[in-house]
Amino acid sequence: MSRFGYATHLSCRECGLTRELGPYYACADCFGPLEVAYDFPALTRSDIEAGPHNMWRYAKLLPVPADIAQRPTTEPGCTRLIRADNLAHALGMRRLWVKDDRDNPTHSFKDRVVAVALAAALEMGFKVLACPSTGNLANAVAAAAARAGIRSVVLVPADLEQQKIITTAVYGGTFVLVDGNYDDVNRLASELAGEHEDWAFVNVNVRPYYAEGSKTLGYEIAEQLGWRLPEQVVVPIASGAQLTKVDKGFRELASLGLVDDTGWHVFGAQATGCSPVSAAFAAGQDVVAPVRPATIAKSLAIGNPADGPYVLDTVRRTGGAVADVSDEEIIDSIRLLAATEGIFAETAGGVTLGVLRKLLAAGQIDPAAETVIINSGDGLKTLDAVAGALPVAPVVRPTLESFREAGVE
Numbered sequence: 001m002s003r004f005g006y007a008t009h010l011s012c013r014e015c016g017l018t019r020e021l022g023p024y025y026a027c028a029d030c031f032g033p034l035e036v037a038y039d040f041p042a043l044t045r046s047d048i049e050a051g052p053h054n055m056w057r058y059a060k061l062l063p064v065p066a067d068i069a070q071r072p073t074t075e076p077g078c079t080r081l082i083r084a085d086n087l088a089h090a091l092g093m094r095r096l097w098v099k100d101d102r103d104n105p106t107h108s109f110k111d112r113v114v115a116v117a118l119a120a121a122l123e124m125g126f127k128v129l130a131c132p133s134t135g136n137l138a139n140a141v142a143a144a145a146a147r148a149g150i151r152s153v154v155l156v157p158a159d160l161e162q163q164k165i166i167t168t169a170v171y172g173g174t175f176v177l178v179d180g181n182y183d184d185v186n187r188l189a190s191e192l193a194g195e196h197e198d199w200a201f202v203n204v205n206v207r208p209y210y211a212e213g214s215k216t217l218g219y220e221i222a223e224q225l226g227w228r229l230p231e232q233v234v235v236p237i238a239s240g241a242q243l244t245k246v247d248k249g250f251r252e253l254a255s256l257g258l259v260d261d262t263g264w265h266v267f268g269a270q271a272t273g274c275s276p277v278s279a280a281f282a283a284g285q286d287v288v289a290p291v292r293p294a295t296i297a298k299s300l301a302i303g304n305p306a307d308g309p310y311v312l313d314t315v316r317r318t319g320g321a322v323a324d325v326s327d328e329e330i331i332d333s334i335r336l337l338a339a340t341e342g343i344f345a346e347t348a349g350g351v352t353l354g355v356l357r358k359l360l361a362a363g364q365i366d367p368a369a370e371t372v373i374i375n376s377g378d379g380l381k382t383l384d385a386v387a388g389a390l391p392v393a394p395v396v397r398p399t400l401e402s403f404r405e406a407g408v409e
Contacts, residue, residue, distance in 0.1 A: 004036075004120065007021060007036050007062075009037050013034070043258065049223075055076055056069040056075070058215075062116055074143055075105070077220065081097050081225070083097055087337065091356070093367045095371070101375060102345075105140075106143045107139070108376055109217065113213035114129075114202055114210070117206050117213070130189070130200060131202045132201070133154060134182050138160075139167050146171045152171070153174040154176065157177070157180060157181055159298075182293070183302065211241040228259055231264060233266055237268045243307075243315075247314045268315055268322035270322065272324045272325060274295045276290060323359055323362075325355055331389045348377055349375035349379070
C-alpha cells in the first residue's frame with residue numbers, strides 16, 4: 001500500500017500511458033486527462049459496513065491514506081437515498097429513488113470530491129487548497145480547508161447567487177469574485193496553478209484525485225439498495241465527472257464481486273441554456289463544442305465541460321441518453337419535487353428531475369425500471385431561481401372572520 005492507499009499510478013484516459021502518482025493531470029504524450037488506477041484488495045460487504053458512517057467507509061477504494069478516517073475532515077457521505085413513491089405515482093413510474101446529497105456538510109455533493117482532493121493534496125505537500133467554482137465547490141473548499149487548518153483561495157463568477165457567496169465567505173480564506181463566467185474563472189485558475197507551486201487547485205492540478213470522490217455516490221446507492229444496482233440512474237452534468245464516476249463506481253463494485261453485474265443505464269441532464277453535451281448527443285457527435293452559458297442552473301453552467309466526451313461514451317455504452325430542459329421546466333420540477341417529497345432541490349436537482357420527465361415522455365426511460373435520480377445540492381442556495389414563481393400568500397388579521405374572507409378554506 002502507498003501513501004495514497006491502494007492507488008498504484010495514473011493512467012491516460014486517451015492513450016493509456018501511465019505515470020507515477022503525483023500532482024499531474026494531463027498526459028505528457030497526448031495531453032489527455034489522467035485517471036487514478038488501483039490494485040484493490042479483497043474486500044467484503046462486511047468490511048465496508050463496519051466502517052465509519054461517512055464516505056471513508058470506502059477508503060480502500062479511494063486514493064487516500066489508510067488513516068484518513070482519523071484525520072480532521074468534514075466527513076461527508078452516507079446521505080439519504082429516499083424512496084420517492086409520491087413522485088413516482090405523479091410520473092407514472094414503478095419505483096423511484098432520490099439520492100439526496102443536501103445532507104453533506106456544506107449541502108452539496110462537492111464535499112465528497114473536495115475531501116479526496118484535500119487528502120491527496122496534503123500528501124503531496126501542498127499548503128493551500130484552491131478552486132475555480134460555480135458556487136458549491138467554493139463552499140466545500142473553504143469549509144474543508146478551515147477544518148484542516150490550512151488556507152483556502154476560491155475564485156467564482158461575480159454574478160454568483162448571493163447565498164453561495166455568503167456561504168463561502170463565512171469560512172474565511174481568500175475569496176475572489178471574477179468578472180466573467182465559469183470558463184473564464186477556470187482559465188484564470190489554470191494560470192494561477194502554474195504561478196503558485198504550493199497551491200492545490202482541486203479541479204485543476206489534483207483533478208484525478210478530486211474526481212474519484214464522486215464514485216462514492218455510486219457506492220452508496222448500491223449499498224443503500226441492499227447491495228444491488230439500479231436499472232437506471234439520472235445524473236446532472238456540469239464538468240461531466242460526476243456522471244462518469246458514478247458509472248465507474250458501479251463497475252468497480254461489480255468487478256470486486258460486491259454486487260451482481262446486472263447492467264444499468266446512465267442518463268445525463270443539462271439545462272438548455274448550457275447544453276453542449278446534450279447537443280453533441282442529439283447530433284450523434286463525439287466532440288463537444290463549447291457554448292456560452294445562459295441559465296438559472298449556475299452550478300451546471302460550464303460551457304466547455306472537461307469530461308463531456310467521456311459522458312457521451314458512458315451513456316452510449318450503457319444504453320442511456322443525454323437531454324436538456326428549459327429554465328421554466330427546471331423551476332417547475334423543483335416545485336414538483338418539493339410538493340411531492342418534501343425535498344427542496346437547488347436548480348441542478350430541477351434539471352435532473354426535468355430531464356427524467358422529458359425522457360419519460362419521449363419513451364427513452366422505462367417507467368417500470370427501478371430508477372435513481374441525484375439531487376446534488378440544497379434549494380436554499382438558489383432561492384432567487386424560484387422566488388418569483390411562487391404564489392403570494394394571503395395576509396389576514398388574527399380573526400376567524402378575516403381568515404374566512406381570504407378564501408383560504
